[in-house]
Amino acid sequence: MDKYRNALCTFLLAGVALGFASCSSGPSEEELAQLDALKAEVSSLQKEVATKQTVKSDLQKQIADKEATLSTQLAELKEAQDLLK
DSSP states (O other): OHHHHHHHHHHHHHHHHHHHHHSOOSOOHHHHHHHHHHHHHHHHHHHHHHHHHHHHHHHHHHHHHHHHHHHHHHHHHHHHHHHHO
């Protein structure tokens, strides 16, 4: 009986050791390809964000310029209305 128990324990221990040895510790080629695709997508999105921020900055500058022009024109209009009174 001990002989069979020892043989069974040895067999189980060898099976567990083989199971751990067969586990891959690194990423597969498919996982690396997915990672590369995600990195490319992140890079593309970062470029798009930078472009949108530039456009936003340009639009804010245009708004500021038009508000300054409007303020000047309103001041001139008020002055003209005061002269007409």
